Amino acid sequence: MFSAVPRVYPLLGMLGGYLLVMRTNPVRxxxxxxxxxxxxxxxxxFVFALLALAYSTFQFAVFTPLQSAADLRLEQLAFWDSxxxxxxxxxxxxxxxxxxxxxxxxxxxAATTFPLSVIAALxxxxxxxxxxxxxxxxxxKQFGPGGxxxxxxxxxxxxxxxxKPLIYWQLPDRAQFLSPAHLLQTSAAVDTVAFVFExxxxxxxxxxxxxxxxxxxxxxxFREGALLRFAMRRFSFVLRWLGxxxxxxxxxxRLPLLLAYFRDVPGVxxxxxxxxxxxxxxxxxFSAMQVxxxxxxxxxxxxxxxxxxxxxxxxxxxxxxxxxxxxxxWFLAFSDAVIRAAATERPLxxxxxxxxxxxxxxxxxxxxxxxxxCFFRQCEIGRVNRETWIRY
Numbered sequence: 001m002f003s004a005v006p007r008v009y010p011l012l013g014m015l016g017g018y019l020l021v022m023r024t025n026p027v028r029x030x031x032x033x034x035x036x037x038x039x040x041x042x043x044x045x046f047v048f049a050l051l052a053l054a055y056s057t058f059q060f061a062v063f064t065p066l067q068s069a070a071d072l073r074l075e076q077l078a079f080w081d082s083x084x085x086x087x088x089x090x091x092x093x094x095x096x097x098x099x100x101x102x103x104x105x106x107x108x109x110a111a112t113t114f115p116l117s118v119i120a121a122l123x124x125x126x127x128x129x130x131x132x133x134x135x136x137x138x139x140x141k142q143f144g145p146g147g148x149x150x151x152x153x154x155x156x157x158x159x160x161x162x163x164k165p166l167i168y169w170q171l172p173d174r175a176q177f178l179s180p181a182h183l184l185q186t187s188a189a190v191d192t193v194a195f196v197f198e199x200x201x202x203x204x205x206x207x208x209x210x211x212x213x214x215x216x217x218x219x220x221x222f223r224e225g226a227l228l229r230f231a232m233r234r235f236s237f238v239l240r241w242l243g244x245x246x247x248x249x250x251x252x253x254r255l256p257l258l259l260a261y262f263r264d265v266p267g268v269x270x271x272x273x274x275x276x277x278x279x280x281x282x283x284x285x286f287s288a289m290q291v292x293x294x295x296x297x298x299x300x301x302x303x304x305x306x307x308x309x310x311x312x313x314x315x316x317x318x319x320x321x322x323x324x325x326x327x328x329x330w331f332l333a334f335s336d337a338v339i340r341a342a343a344t345e346r347p348l349x350x351x352x353x354x355x356x357x358x359x360x361x362x363x364x365x366x367x368x369x370x371x372x373x374c375f376f377r378q379c380e381i382g383r384v385n386r387e388t389w390i391r392y
Contacts, residue, residue, distance in 0.1 A: 027321045027375055034371025037216045044209055045366030051111040052358035058115050060351070083342040091337035097273055098333035103325045104280035106372055107287040108245065109202035110365050117198040118165060121158035134229040138236035150239065157197025164194045188261040192254050196246060203242060207235045210294050213373035238293045240300045245283065252278055291376050314379045321375055328364050332357065
């Protein structure tokens with residue numbers, strides 16, 4: 001018992017330092033209001049939890065299927081000393097990459113929508129709650145005749161999302177008319193097109209959650225269907241910025257991987273981490289673009305100007321906000337890397353940890369997204385340091 005006491009001191013020190021930072025940082029008011037908004041509207045974290053659990057279930061079913069009932073024995077959770085605990089040097093690089101991408105997701109798209117994007121495609125095509133009609137009308141008013149081309153591109157991505165599960169689960173055994181090489185090339189092309197729709201779907205959900213936070217800040221009452229259609233109209237203003245993000249992502253990440261299926265591209269996977277870091281850095285560098293376009297009827301040029309003004313006027317506080325986001329996401333990413341490396345060949349332990357991790361990450365993401373909206377609004381109205389609570 002006495003030999004274990006010194007191990008508690010570092011933990012107490014880290015906990016004390018964390019509480020000190022959270023109580024004294026210059027963006028604590030926005031973090032507090034975001035936490036209260038997250039408690040008021042459970043959908044802020046529930047949407048992220050649902051998407052994460054669906055994606056984790058898909059990954060586990062495809063890549064880590066259970067072999068027998070022995071994989072679910074409770075003995076896997078015992079004997080911690082026999083787990084393969086990694087060294088810090090073995091996991092810190094991976095955790096930093098995931099941390100940077102997670103922080104960038106607050107300002108772009110914080111969730112992966114596959115495989116639920118299949119349901120989203122069906123709902124969009126079926127005009128659920130008038131979203132299909134709202135999308136077509138918003139694109140026509142925002143882009144004129146060119147809006148129909150974007151509309152057709154969205155529908156093409158939705159159809160690719162519907163075909164994507166069939167390619168991965170049905171065609172490998174039944175596609176007698178395609179050679180294995182042609183099947184891989186076809187699946188890669190369909191996956192690239194479907195990725196655009198999945199990304200747009202994720203951004204739309206984030207725009208919807210931003211409007212929920214804005215309604216809470218302003219004390220507004222709303223009907224669910226009306227807010228979904230309003231978010232679709234605001235989503236059309238974000239599309240110009242999304243086009244630049246999709247173009248950069250395609251050039252840095254998707255296009256090299258797609259070309260590797262058609263011709264030999266040496267070391268294509270070696271450049272993937274650098275490309276992911278570059279995309280995350282790009283999004284963080286233009287972090288206020290999305291929320292500015294959602295909250296204001298701005299052109300892309302006006303959004304760039306507003307972003308520059310926001311960063312120059314609030315650089316110190318915004319740096320602190322990034323630091324708080326990075327601190328939480330790094331702890332989650334580091335814990336995930338350690339547990340996954342330690343629980344190798346323990347499916348039950350991995351399943352339980354994945355459930356806990358997805359829930360914790362969803363709660364943190366919902367909280368930080370709401371805090372980001374609160375922080376942005378407080379900076380806009382010049383009341384960053386107010387101490388009064390939002391009373392509605």
